[in-house]
Amino acid sequence: SLAFAIGCAPTEKVTDAVETTTEAVTEVAAAPAADMPKVRVGFQTGDINNITMVAAKEGYFEKVGLDVELAPYSSGGAMVPALAAGEVDITWFFPFPSLTAFATGIDIEVVLLDHAPLTAERLIAGEAAPDVASLNGKTIGVTIGTSGHHSLLAAIDQAGISQNDVNLVNLNPSEMAAAFAAGKIDAAWTWEPAAGKLNELGGKDIATAKSIGAYAVALWAVRKEFAEANPEVMTKFMEAWDMAQQDYLADPKSGQKWEAERLNLTPEEFGAMVGRQGSTVVLMENQLTDEWLGAPGQPQSTNLYKAYEEYGAFLVDQGRLDSVPEDLAPLINSSYVADYLESK
Amino acid sequence: MSKSPIHPVSSLDRQSELENSPAQLISLDRVSFGYSHKRLVLQDLDLEIKQGEFLTLLGPSGCGKSTILNLIAGFYKPLLGRVTHGGEDIKGPSARRGVVFQSNALFDWMTVEQNVGFGFRFQAVSKHERKKRVETIIALVGLRGNERKYPYQLSGGMRQRVAVARSMVVQPEILLMDEPFAAVDVQTREGLQEELLKLHEQVSGAILFVTHSIEEAVFLSDRIVILDRNLGGIAHDIKIHLPEPRYTAMNRVSDAFNQYRTDLYLKMKAIE
Amino acid sequence: MSKSPIHPVSSLDRQSELENSPAQLISLDRVSFGYSHKRLVLQDLDLEIKQGEFLTLLGPSGCGKSTILNLIAGFYKPLLGRVTHGGEDIKGPSARRGVVFQSNALFDWMTVEQNVGFGFRFQAVSKHERKKRVETIIALVGLRGNERKYPYQLSGGMRQRVAVARSMVVQPEILLMDEPFAAVDVQTREGLQEELLKLHEQVSGAILFVTHSIEEAVFLSDRIVILDRNLGGIAHDIKIHLPEPRYTAMNRVSDAFNQYRTDLYLKMKAIE
Amino acid sequence: MQLKMSKSSDKMTAFEGQDLQTQALREKAMLFCVAIAIPSLILILWEMTTRMGWVDELFLPSLSGIVNEFFAMTRKGYAGTPLLSHVLGSLRRVFTAFTVGTLVGLLLGLLMGYYKYVRAAFYVVTELLRPIPPLAFITLFILWFGIGEVSKVLIILYAGALIVMLNTMAGVQSCPKDKILAAQTLGANDLAIFLYVILPAALPSIFTGMRVALSVDFGILVAAELLAGDLGIGYIIQDASTFFNVEGLFVGILMIGFFGVMSDFLLRIIASRVVHWQG
Amino acid sequence: MQLKMSKSSDKMTAFEGQDLQTQALREKAMLFCVAIAIPSLILILWEMTTRMGWVDELFLPSLSGIVNEFFAMTRKGYAGTPLLSHVLGSLRRVFTAFTVGTLVGLLLGLLMGYYKYVRAAFYVVTELLRPIPPLAFITLFILWFGIGEVSKVLIILYAGALIVMLNTMAGVQSCPKDKILAAQTLGANDLAIFLYVILPAALPSIFTGMRVALSVDFGILVAAELLAGDLGIGYIIQDASTFFNVEGLFVGILMIGFFGVMSDFLLRIIASRVVHWQG
Numbered sequence A: 001s002l003a004f005a006i007g008c009a010p011t012e013k014v015t016d017a018v019e020t021t022t023e024a025v026t027e028v029a030a031a032p033a034a035d036m037p038k039v040r041v042g043f044q045t046g047d048i049n050n051i052t053m054v055a056a057k058e059g060y061f062e063k064v065g066l067d068v069e070l071a072p073y074s075s076g077g078a079m080v081p082a083l084a085a086g087e088v089d090i091t092w093f094f095p096f097p098s099l100t101a102f103a104t105g106i107d108i109e110v111v112l113l114d115h116a117p118l119t120a121e122r123l124i125a126g127e128a129a130p131d132v133a134s135l136n137g138k139t140i141g142v143t144i145g146t147s148g149h150h151s152l153l154a155a156i157d158q159a160g161i162s163q164n165d166v167n168l169v170n171l172n173p174s175e176m177a178a179a180f181a182a183g184k185i186d187a188a189w190t191w192e193p194a195a196g197k198l199n200e201l202g203g204k205d206i207a208t209a210k211s212i213g214a215y216a217v218a219l220w221a222v223r224k225e226f227a228e229a230n231p232e233v234m235t236k237f238m239e240a241w242d243m244a245q246q247d248y249l250a251d252p253k254s255g256q257k258w259e260a261e262r263l264n265l266t267p268e269e270f271g272a273m274v275g276r277q278g279s280t281v282v283l284m285e286n287q288l289t290d291e292w293l294g295a296p297g298q299p300q301s302t303n304l305y306k307a308y309e310e311y312g313a314f315l316v317d318q319g320r321l322d323s324v325p326e327d328l329a330p331l332i333n334s335s336y337v338a339d340y341l342e343s344k
Numbered sequence B, C: 001m002s003k004s005p006i007h008p009v010s011s012l013d014r015q016s017e018l019e020n021s022p023a024q025l026i027s028l029d030r031v032s033f034g035y036s037h038k039r040l041v042l043q044d045l046d047l048e049i050k051q052g053e054f055l056t057l058l059g060p061s062g063c064g065k066s067t068i069l070n071l072i073a074g075f076y077k078p079l080l081g082r083v084t085h086g087g088e089d090i091k092g093p094s095a096r097r098g099v100v101f102q103s104n105a106l107f108d109w110m111t112v113e114q115n116v117g118f119g120f121r122f123q124a125v126s127k128h129e130r131k132k133r134v135e136t137i138i139a140l141v142g143l144r145g146n147e148r149k150y151p152y153q154l155s156g157g158m159r160q161r162v163a164v165a166r167s168m169v170v171q172p173e174i175l176l177m178d179e180p181f182a183a184v185d186v187q188t189r190e191g192l193q194e195e196l197l198k199l200h201e202q203v204s205g206a207i208l209f210v211t212h213s214i215e216e217a218v219f220l221s222d223r224i225v226i227l228d229r230n231l232g233g234i235a236h237d238i239k240i241h242l243p244e245p246r247y248t249a250m251n252r253v254s255d256a257f258n259q260y261r262t263d264l265y266l267k268m269k270a271i272e
Numbered sequence D, E: 001m002q003l004k005m006s007k008s009s010d011k012m013t014a015f016e017g018q019d020l021q022t023q024a025l026r027e028k029a030m031l032f033c034v035a036i037a038i039p040s041l042i043l044i045l046w047e048m049t050t051r052m053g054w055v056d057e058l059f060l061p062s063l064s065g066i067v068n069e070f071f072a073m074t075r076k077g078y079a080g081t082p083l084l085s086h087v088l089g090s091l092r093r094v095f096t097a098f099t100v101g102t103l104v105g106l107l108l109g110l111l112m113g114y115y116k117y118v119r120a121a122f123y124v125v126t127e128l129l130r131p132i133p134p135l136a137f138i139t140l141f142i143l144w145f146g147i148g149e150v151s152k153v154l155i156i157l158y159a160g161a162l163i164v165m166l167n168t169m170a171g172v173q174s175c176p177k178d179k180i181l182a183a184q185t186l187g188a189n190d191l192a193i194f195l196y197v198i199l200p201a202a203l204p205s206i207f208t209g210m211r212v213a214l215s216v217d218f219g220i221l222v223a224a225e226l227l228a229g230d231l232g233i234g235y236i237i238q239d240a241s242t243f244f245n246v247e248g249l250f251v252g253i254l255m256i257g258f259f260g261v262m263s264d265f266l267l268r269i270i271a272s273r274v275v276h277w278q279g
């Protein structure tokens, strides 16, 4: 993989890249920012937004001449009505809400991938269940209708257990730790920070998104109307993102301070949490590979597209969506990344 | 009050004065009325009230005393016939006809002063003049020193005085009083009766008074009308001659008083 | 009621009967009382009530009439002195002393029958006996046909009858009545007064009555005690002699009545 | 009888024509029409906005869309569970919580109303608890009472119980002193006074409290079914929110409104039967 | 003056010793002690359970832990924002919503109380809205009013406004007819009657409504701050839940309780000042 695991020492190359772009930015910033529209960028208060915060707090958005207003959301689900109402222009969340929005007719497109939290989402169990196979007959907490639900079903399926042999309990991530501590569930499929809390309470990881081969990615979606009206904003956003990404990778410790502060954690606690996420940052130059967004106009061949197809079938099967559009291609648009990389 | 000097003026003077006065202030002319189509309360009632007269309505419960008062106040309209004030049809409530309710109906959120002055808000009276007249009337009903108090700080009798003062201040041509003293205790009531007589002496204007108490009616009235059970027909119309000034304690226990009382008592019994 | 046959029995028989009766039912012996340490309401009061006597307390407002009644009922204890019933100290409320409140204090959630029968719940009376006695007393107060009605379905006068019946049913030795008829209109009140006299004639037991109305006191009582403003001192203790039976309309307008009335009126005035 | 016509003024009760009751009846009918017409008008306007394309269906689903969604739910259920199970599940929770909460509140309220020391003892705790929303307790209730029905019912229960308690207390304290004294002079002991006098006197206030509590209980349903929810109208509302199923969301909201109004209506009838003596 | 001692019975007001007021005072003091003692006892027991290890701290954080957490928050803030900003943010939301909601409710309530046609027109809508919890509206409010303060304030506002409206309406309707007639006979026109008679007569009822609304507004705070929040006590409660910070959760809950009680106390004082004429 060309992606860098967070925490790994960044290569010299990357550092260089950061320097060069920073210089480039100073020139661009000279361009009048006044005619750029205000961009409302969404983030999630209950999740980790490292690069977004670096971009905002270290001034990369300003440097490229973007007038950015950060908008906090409690969850990805809350982004959907906000996108529908045009309350937010560009935001990150996970594939499920993006597919929900797309299927309900909200005109959005995925334009950038943030990071792939390969172990953030995982199955954690108490002593009674040392592995997935021993979950037979046990009670498992999961947030019904999320990617976690989808992954959990895959995990127990791989372990040869029938869905009917486990007792699934619908819990919000914020309720997982309490239920686990009270002994009401034997295991839970959830993500950070709840997953970390379960580990602290003595839970052991027995499966992760990575271990079951699930596709996990945090993605940026934009209102199509906004993107088409402001292509230059999109390009600038990519530029700022590129710089922030490189800055973060150059010194993750320093890049994490914003989020650590926001989440009320010590740098050590926060660093451990990020470590548990096992996230790989999707580098700018890797976005156009078939593993991620794919080349412009050819999303069908990407892993992302295949994951969407699978999620769509799952949500329809679960009765949460009436139907999913036959053609998911309009949901993925890598052209802005491509334009930026070209202009670079 | 019993200490006030007694001027034994014959009340015949007052009666003949009223007798000779041509001025009919209020007149009910063949009035019929009912609250619903099912039942008439008054039928073909004729009643006249002269300027300056103190007229009391007596009669069994439900005979229509309050109804007559409500018609004159303008709260209701007659079905048939006319109710006139100075020759003009009564179209609705007006400051020319004051009303004192049994419940006193004071504005609890206003001081005595504000309650009494309320009627001035709707009259073109200068602030100075207003203040002066409120002061005068408060003194007249014996409430000086209580101007800034609120109704809840007053006794039942004091509250009724405020209610009377409030109606007097706009100088109505007639004051309509529906059992105004029924809810206060006996001692206080007697005091209020005497105050009312004094006020009536000093302020021009007629009073239509409704009560169930024969003693009260005799003590206060120039004239008493006893209504029938039968659709507000008039059973008796009696002039009361008692020595002036009326408001002496002796007028409550004199032979003349006892005679009126006995007479009215038997007349009322006959109706029931 | 005025139609009931008049038996012109001299009331002197009744008075001498009471006079000669040695039995003191209730006795207040040098009683002092105050609701707070700041002020005494009664001081060194002596008062006795004989068996079967109808005693009325008159007096200016706040002189302590209700307080005396409350002490006898057992709602409060004297600070000094003794309040005894049949020679024994009164320790608290008891079914031996019935109370009728001005507000009637009926149980709104019970029918007339249930209200009247309430006192039986706490007595060893057979169901049959209970039913019979409730029936009798309801008939006695003229409420037959209303057994199943609830208080809200009754007029003010009827409610007071229920209250009286409720207290009578447990056959108290004395009935304490604090302005029981003050809240009903004049006509109804007169009816209730006559009913009460008839009841008192038929049911043995004393009555202690509190009122502000001189007419009511004269019409009802064997004896009237006028209290002073001054710490519940007794200003006058007057025996009333009117022809028996009391409950005739003539007793309200007879010369004897008017004389008592005038006399008491002047005595009351003197106190104020 | 022939009546002259008198010119009516809006300040006076005007009598026109021979039948005086006609006007009162006509006014009642008019009021009823207005009460029906305005909501109907709102519904028609609502349907129009989407039909005419004044508003994007994304923002305000069409009325017919909501009705269709409702019928689809009755046929297919929601999230794999029949709609009836959702409704019954929620109603069972609300009524369990309401019943238990009323009993607890009643008992506490009677004791607090009657004994001032009990009142003093509970005062601070209840005052402090009152403004705290059930939503804040979800995590704690999972810890203490688990993720089953108990927690959900308790979340709904406690706010309602507090309201019934306060109203019962007020009812007991408002019992006229003279009724208690009257019972004493008739030989009643403490228990009898409590049962036959104080309790009935407090009943109107208790029912007022129960009605408020019931409406609050319905309001908390969504919060309660946020807790490990897999069934119930509250669960439908949240799940539809998550999947941006605005029509489903409206169905859920309107169902809560409907059952809230219905059960209040029922309770009002029961109250007027029990507290019949107020006329 | 020397008084004989009379044996006290608990049914009677007993007078013992020379100072009759002593007993009343002593009772008041006793009641106050009980009112203080019981909550203190609860706090002590609470601290004991964790100190003694009767209960795992996980289930019930120690009192001292909560206090420490509170002071930590005052020093470091919560989630990068000073605690004061959280508190002020929440208070501003509640008070904005309360003020606007009261005004709206007042206006509607006055109109509905005065004009029966207005009352009829709004009846069905308000009855249906009443039991619907704010939580159910979050998605719709984001859709309609965005994620800013407007949505949050509106969520808090509407429930409170309904309560003020109902109470104002009841207040207007309870204005004694004879006071209105009295004003008419003194020459007052419709506007004057409305301003000087009906409005003041409705004030006690309006204040009752305002107090209930304020307490409800505090209750909705958590739900409102669920809506795209990053500031406020409600946010702290949720965020602490998410991070399973039970101590922080308690701090949030107790802060809502505290400010709820305080503002109710304040409103009670204001009410007794404004409606001073009830004595």
Ligand SMILES: Nc1ncnc2c1ncn2[C@@H]1O[C@H](COP(=O)(O)OP(=O)(O)OP(=O)(O)O)[C@@H](O)[C@H]1O
Pocket (backbone or CB within 6 Å): B035, B036, B041, B059, B060, B061, B062, B063, B064, B065, B066, B067, B068
């Ligand atoms: N607002 C009303 N609507 C319908 N009927 C009424 C109304 N007011 C009075 N009545 C009826 O009209 C009749 C006359 O009532 P009114 O109040 O005039 O009697 P009244 O002589 O004042 O009696 P009271 O001495 O009891 O005050 C009664 O039968 C009464 O029931």
Ligand SMILES: Nc1ncnc2c1ncn2[C@@H]1O[C@H](COP(=O)(O)OP(=O)(O)OP(=O)(O)O)[C@@H](O)[C@H]1O
Pocket (backbone or CB within 6 Å): C035, C036, C041, C059, C060, C061, C062, C063, C064, C065, C066, C067, C068
């Ligand atoms: N519960 C009480 N607490 C304190 N003081 C009281 C109480 N009840 C009465 N008082 C006072 O005791 C005095 C006597 O009151 P009481 O009620 O016995 O008078 P009363 O003769 O019945 O007057 P009224 O004719 O007005 O009923 C009054 O000064 C009164 O203010």
Ligand SMILES: [Mg+2]
Pocket (backbone or CB within 6 Å): B065, B066, B067, B178
């Ligand atoms: Mg009348």
Ligand SMILES: [Mg+2]
Pocket (backbone or CB within 6 Å): C065, C066, C067, C178
């Ligand atoms: Mg008294």
